[in-house]
Amino acid sequence: MLQKLKGHWDYVSSVAFSPDGKLVASASYDRTVRLWDAVTGAALQKLEGHSSSVSSVAFSPDGKLVASASGDRTVRL
Amino acid sequence: MLQKLKGHWDYVSSVAFSPDGKLVASASYDRTVRLWDAVTGAALQKLEGHSSSVSSVAFSPDGKLVASASGDRTVRL
Amino acid sequence: MLQKLKGHWDYVSSVAFSPDGKLVASASYDRTVRLWDAVTGAALQKLEGHSSSVSSVAFSPDGKLVASASGDRTVRL
Amino acid sequence: MLQKLKGHWDYVSSVAFSPDGKLVASASYDRTVRLWDAVTGAALQKLEGHSSSVSSVAFSPDGKLVASASGDRTVRL
Numbered sequence: 001m002l003q004k005l006k007g008h009w010d011y012v013s014s015v016a017f018s019p020d021g022k023l024v025a026s027a028s029y030d031r032t033v034r035l036w037d038a039v040t041g042a043a044l045q046k047l048e049g050h051s052s053s054v055s056s057v058a059f060s061p062d063g064k065l066v067a068s069a070s071g072d073r074t075v076r077l
Numbered sequence: 078m079l080q081k082l083k084g085h086w087d088y089v090s091s092v093a094f095s096p097d098g099k100l101v102a103s104a105s106y107d108r109t110v111r112l113w114d115a116v117t118g119a120a121l122q123k124l125e126g127h128s129s130s131v132s133s134v135a136f137s138p139d140g141k142l143v144a145s146a147s148g149d150r151t152v153r154l
Numbered sequence: 155m156l157q158k159l160k161g162h163w164d165y166v167s168s169v170a171f172s173p174d175g176k177l178v179a180s181a182s183y184d185r186t187v188r189l190w191d192a193v194t195g196a197a198l199q200k201l202e203g204h205s206s207s208v209s210s211v212a213f214s215p216d217g218k219l220v221a222s223a224s225g226d227r228t229v230r231l
Numbered sequence: 232m233l234q235k236l237k238g239h240w241d242y243v244s245s246v247a248f249s250p251d252g253k254l255v256a257s258a259s260y261d262r263t264v265r266l267w268d269a270v271t272g273a274a275l276q277k278l279e280g281h282s283s284s285v286s287s288v289a290f291s292p293d294g295k296l297v298a299s300a301s302g303d304r305t306v307r308l
Contacts, residue, residue: 004126012146014133021138026146038142049158056168061175065192069166069180081280089300091287098292103300115296203235210245215252219269223243223257 005036007043014056018063025066029053033068082113084120091133095140102143106130110145159190161197168210172217179220183207187222236267238274245287249294256297260284264299 010030017024017038024036033047033054050070057068087107094101094115101113110124110131127147134145164184171178171192178190187201187208204224211222241261248255248269255267264278264285281301288299 012132015135015144015146017135017137017142017144019138021142024144026144038137038144055166058169058171060171060192061173065171065175067169067171067178067180067192069169089286092289092298092300094289094291094296094298096292098296101298103298115291115298209243212246212248214248214269215250219248219252221246221248221255221257221269223246 005034005041005043007034007046008032010053013054016057016059018059019061020063023059023063025057025059027054027057027068031070033057033066035066082111082118082120084111084123085109087130090131093134093136095136096138097140100136100140102134102136104131104134104145108147110134110143112143159188159195159197161188161200162186164207167208170211170213172213173215174217177213177217179211179213181208181211181222185224187211187220189220236265236272236274238265238277239263241284244285247288247290249290250292251294254290254294256288256290258285258288258299262301264288264297266297 008028008030010028012026012028014027015024022038024038026034031050035045037044052070054068054070057066059066085105085107087105089103089105091104092101099115101115103111108127112122114121129147131145131147134143136143162182162184164182166180166182168181169178176192178192180188185204189199191198206224208222208224211220213220239259239261241259243257243259245258246255253269255269257265262281266276268275283301285299285301288297290297
């Protein structure tokens, strides 16, 4: 079953699953990180704050934190 | 033993092994994600649907899902 | 709680959590790799030595080593 | 102790540790993947065969295989 997760309005640069497999995080040049339900594909959260494109995203091993790297020279948790 | 997996017709941007080590997923600017048998190198599946280059690919921890990020602004599962 | 980790003065290309989840490493085009406390967000260390932008960063499985790849054609441990 | 692993003659795009932490693999625009001893930093192997820049590298979960993605449109194992 192929699911298309829509929401980002620019290039999506990186994806990562949470360690428990329940969430997908995506980083985009639209300056946001989005969290999705990996089973239903539902959009759960939009993490804003970066002032430039987001290049990379990673979950912490316990799945409670998401780190994102950006062209705005900051890392966000 | 070096195996060359042929099929993509444009730049291959990212590779990932499934958690059980049996599959390799590759993302390409040819707009597809391909799944390969990690042992034999056989092409198993071509996942289409993206309308632009695919930048990143990841397996879920249970190996049942593949998420891909694309320049077409969507994430696919 | 959204934390903004400031320090890099150029594009941040990659982030990674240490296996124990206590550290975040970030790679930047400012030629450094920085280590951050994943809980408090405090800047812990600045790893210099690359003479060009850093493209990728990874922790070893035991969390004791950080490898970085750079446009200066070297890998650092 | 900072170690500088020299050998690549062009941009290094990606690094990865083997699951046992003993090896580091690096992918480079010089068309090779190189394997290094993660403890001593010694160059162990140069994997050639790609006819274009290598964008991404990954170890299999058992550490016995390395997959690499390239601009030459192929994936290598």
